[in-house]
Amino acid sequence: MNQQSLRYLKIGKATDLTGNDRKLYRAFEILPGFLSWGTILGTIILSIWAPVAAAYFIIAFDTYWLLKTGYLSLHLRHNWKRTKYNISLNWREMLEKLKHEHVYHLIILPFYNETREVVETSIKALLEVDYDKSKMLVVLAGEESGGEEACQTADYIEKKYGQKFNKLLITWHPAGLVGEMAGKGSNIAFAAEEARKKILTPLNLPYENVVVSAFDIDTVAYKDYFLCLTWYFLTAPEPHKTSFQPVPFYNNNIWYAPAFSRVAAGSSTFWQMMQQERPEKLATFSSHSVSFKSLHEIGYWQKNMVSEDSRIFWNLFIAHDGNYAVTPISYPVSMDANLAPTFWQTTKNIYKQHRRWAWGVENIPYILFNLVKNKRINPWLKIRSAFVQIEGFWSLATNPLLIFMLGWLPVILGGNHFNQTVLSYNLPSLTRSMMVVAMFGLILTAMIFVSFLPERPKNVKPTSKIFMILQWILIPFTITVFGAIPGLDAQTRLMFGKYMGFWVTPKYRK
Amino acid sequence: MQPLSRKKRLSYLVLSCLLFVILAPSAILYAKGYRLTNSLQITRTGGLYVSVGLSGAQVYLDGVLVKETGRFQKGALIQNLKPGTYTIRVEKKELYSWEKTLPVFRETVTDAQTLMLPKEPEMIEILAKKETPKESSTSTKTIVAEKNPQYDLVVELFAPKKTASSTEEKIINKLSAENKDGKIVVTWLGEESSRPSFFCLGENCQEEILISSKSGIGSFYFMPGRDDLIIFQTRNGIYVSEIDNRSEQNIQPVWEKWGLELRVSDNTIYIKDGKKYYTVSL
Numbered sequence: 001m002n003q004q005s006l007r008y009l010k011i012g013k014a015t016d017l018t019g020n021d022r023k024l025y026r027a028f029e030i031l032p033g034f035l036s037w038g039t040i041l042g043t044i045i046l047s048i049w050a051p052v053a054a055a056y057f058i059i060a061f062d063t064y065w066l067l068k069t070g071y072l073s074l075h076l077r078h079n080w081k082r083t084k085y086n087i088s089l090n091w092r093e094m095l096e097k098l099k100h101e102h103v104y105h106l107i108i109l110p111f112y113n114e115t116r117e118v119v120e121t122s123i124k125a126l127l128e129v130d131y132d133k134s135k136m137l138v139v140l141a142g143e144e145s146g147g148e149e150a151c152q153t154a155d156y157i158e159k160k161y162g163q164k165f166n167k168l169l170i171t172w173h174p175a176g177l178v179g180e181m182a183g184k185g186s187n188i189a190f191a192a193e194e195a196r197k198k199i200l201t202p203l204n205l206p207y208e209n210v211v212v213s214a215f216d217i218d219t220v221a222y223k224d225y226f227l228c229l230t231w232y233f234l235t236a237p238e239p240h241k242t243s244f245q246p247v248p249f250y251n252n253n254i255w256y257a258p259a260f261s262r263v264a265a266g267s268s269t270f271w272q273m274m275q276q277e278r279p280e281k282l283a284t285f286s287s288h289s290v291s292f293k294s295l296h297e298i299g300y301w302q303k304n305m306v307s308e309d310s311r312i313f314w315n316l317f318i319a320h321d322g323n324y325a326v327t328p329i330s331y332p333v334s335m336d337a338n339l340a341p342t343f344w345q346t347t348k349n350i351y352k353q354h355r356r357w358a359w360g361v362e363n364i365p366y367i368l369f370n371l372v373k374n375k376r377i378n379p380w381l382k383i384r385s386a387f388v389q390i391e392g393f394w395s396l397a398t399n400p401l402l403i404f405m406l407g408w409l410p411v412i413l414g415g416n417h418f419n420q421t422v423l424s425y426n427l428p429s430l431t432r433s434m435m436v437v438a439m440f441g442l443i444l445t446a447m448i449f450v451s452f453l454p455e456r457p458k459n460v461k462p463t464s465k466i467f468m469i470l471q472w473i474l475i476p477f478t479i480t481v482f483g484a485i486p487g488l489d490a491q492t493r494l495m496f497g498k499y500m501g502f503w504v505t506p507k508y509r510k
Numbered sequence: 511m512q513p514l515s516r517k518k519r520l521s522y523l524v525l526s527c528l529l530f531v532i533l534a535p536s537a538i539l540y541a542k543g544y545r546l547t548n549s550l551q552i553t554r555t556g557g558l559y560v561s562v563g564l565s566g567a568q569v570y571l572d573g574v575l576v577k578e579t580g581r582f583q584k585g586a587l588i589q590n591l592k593p594g595t596y597t598i599r600v601e602k603k604e605l606y607s608w609e610k611t612l613p614v615f616r617e618t619v620t621d622a623q624t625l626m627l628p629k630e631p632e633m634i635e636i637l638a639k640k641e642t643p644k645e646s647s648t649s650t651k652t653i654v655a656e657k658n659p660q661y662d663l664v665v666e667l668f669a670p671k672k673t674a675s676s677t678e679e680k681i682i683n684k685l686s687a688e689n690k691d692g693k694i695v696v697t698w699l700g701e702e703s704s705r706p707s708f709f710c711l712g713e714n715c716q717e718e719i720l721i722s723s724k725s726g727i728g729s730f731y732f733m734p735g736r737d738d739l740i741i742f743q744t745r746n747g748i749y750v751s752e753i754d755n756r757s758e759q760n761i762q763p764v765w766e767k768w769g770l771e772l773r774v775s776d777n778t779i780y781i782k783d784g785k786k787y788y789t790v791s792l
Contacts (some may be wrong), residue, residue: 036790055541056538059534059537059538059541060534060537060538062537063530063533063534063537064534067526067529067530067533068526070526071522071523071526074514074522075519078514079513081511082511082512083511085511085734086511192759213681263727276513277513277519278519279513329515330513408592415703415704415709416703416704416705416706417703420543420618420619420620420621420707421541421542421618421619422540422541422543422555422556422557422589422617422618422619423541423587424619425557425559425619426540426541426542426543426589427541430540430541496787504573
């Protein structure tokens with residue numbers, strides 16, 4: 001690893017730098033919000049001053065969006081088939097053909113103040129997976145600030161499950177360490193180092209034989225997850241230059257979540273499924289796995305920012321001068337959909353969670369800055385990586401607004417002269433027709449969603465399944481309220497240097 | 511099972527790009543009014559939009575029924591019209607029909623609003639006293655005639671001192687209407703860019719629109735709720751005229767009778783016939 005490449009590896013924000021570097025990083029922080037607001041305000045201004053040009057732009061954009069929907073649906077459909085296929089495979093048989101006994105799995109479960117039930121469900125799921133438990137090293141990574149209840153939960157888990165794995169280590173991440181932001185990144189980085197000192201070193205385990213799975217506390221691994229992961233790890237051409245990304249299903253509690261929460265959760269899953277078919281555009285997200293060797297070389301996850309799950313990929317990408325990728329394993333892990341005791345609280349939680357995800361936009365200045373500074377990365381790869389990320393965040397914040405709200409602007413703001421053109425009369429109907437055609441794609445979406453539903457609990461009415469299909473009509477609402485608006489919110493904060501902290505999504509079980 | 515191959519993804523991408531290159535300009539041209547003729551020639555069309563404001567009205571174009579207005583679509587957009595002149599007629603049972611001959615220009619929609627008054631409008635007489643049922647001590651109802659406050663207001667409205675104000679200049683939504691020697695002159699006071707379409711034939715707009723009647727116009731008002739109609743009084747009765755003079759103006763009677771007087775106050779139309787006063791709903 002080139003030391004020059006590591007110089008800016010752990011930057012959290014512009015204020016971590018000085019001089020021209022700081023100015024450049026700050027400019028990159030402004031860029032995503034500038035582009036998104038520029039698009040929205042540009043459309044409004046164009047609608048007033050040049051409504052014909054605005055109408056051309058909107059029709060062209062609608063066409064682009066319709067085709068993009070179709071294009072991504074093809075990826076989703078393929079990944080649906082591939083994920084189902086991977087679930088049905090006999091991974092044990094496949095793994096038996098490879099030398100795999102040397103591989104250990106270090107599973108990190110960070111928690112804050114979640115209930116014993118939530119923590120125990122994930123631990124139990126680990127016990128139920130088909131994998132040699134003597135090769136499984138589990139770290140329950142608590143926060144010192146989690147309080148007495150967190151200590152009691154950890155004690156309970158240690159007593160009940162301590163002997164079920166090769167090791168079960170409880171770590172307590174100290175609060176208020178200098179240079180750290182309270183959040184998952186600093187906790188799991190601390191836990192990984194503790195595991196190195198207290199498990200890997202005493203057991204004399206080579207780092208290159210240990211695969212780390214950084215889960216959320218509600219992550220439930222499907223039965224063959226570790227067999228599948230091990231197979232991918234052993235068959236990867238360069239296993240220490242790739243991370244492994246499962247498909248995140250948010251369906252642990254899906255039968256109890258309200259419709260808009262289910263749609264928001266399903267949409268997040270589908271986006272990840274599409275990305276699984278476009279690995280060059282894929283970064284790690286939420287629960288992911290990576291070799292301990294790779295992690296240790298760069299000092300684990302960043303401790304001074306929020307989106308550690310995707311940042312770890314970019315850390316490794318930069319450290320390896322672009323020679324680092326994500327392997328999409330198309331095998332699921334499941335997590336909780338957003339659910340709170342009240343409807344309003346659920347709504348607020350979804351918004352906050354999606355804003356935290358959208359805060360992944362903090363990666364854009366990091367990526368651009370490091371791409372500028374790192375002369376060893378292929379220029380074409382630099383352009384592609386930068387474009388994919390910028391386009392992704394721009395689309396998130398602007399596309400739903402352009403499609404569902406701004407398409408009518410030239411008619412409203414264009415004035416009398418424009419309103420007497422055939423173009424003005426046809427613009428709303430054309431926009432509406434394209435939306436209707438695009439909505440046909442929801443049939444596929446509903447089918448995929450239903451096919452991955454867990455078994456219906458006995459206390460849930462059979463008719464609930466109908467709503468699992470009908471709910472998709474809410475998508476224009478959810479992608480605007482829980483996609484575009486939190487996306488714009490996050491980008492605006494970054495633009496003005498109002499940096500966000502880590503917000504822990506509350507886990508609630510009915 | 512392998513992920514989608516690069517080759518396959520590239521073919522999807524190329525296909526999508528090709529479709530975009532074909533569809534986006536096609537959609538823009540279609541929206542602008544470009545159409546393919548039977549002889550596969552591209553022609554630039556225009557349209558007509560008539561705002562009816564009523565459901566169940568039949569819209570005819572050059573004598574051919576083209577649309578019936580519905581509960582939610584109370585207007586008719588007729589597209590794909592070659593540039594030229596078209597006669598549009600709207601009919602509904604028990605209402606006067608409306609007809610207009612309008613030009614259609616390419617890439618432009620010529621719009622118009624109908625005037626369709628009921629043939630027998632409902633007249634309600636305003637009485638000096640109104641009858642109100644009252645409970646008596648023996649639990650029987652008796653009818654008591656009480657003074658009607660509306661009557662006094664109407665009498666006041668028609669009092670001679672008000673006569674001047676019924677013919678003076680009136681302005682609504684930047685439209686000015688003035689009675690000049692028994693003719694109403696309507697002018698636009700706003701910016702040129704927002705001049706109402708009934709002043710214009712294509713790019714050519716007129717400064718003023720005249721509304722006249724053989725017997726001379728007396729009192730006049732903008733029709734309550736409409737800024738494209740004028741209600742006026744002549745010696746022969748009360749009439750409503752559209753301001754639009756792009757072809758022959760539609761003028762329809764409210765009540766034809768010698769010596770009627772007209773007032774409009776608080777969006778209500780009042781008519782005086784001798785010593786009787788009426789409100790009319792149109």
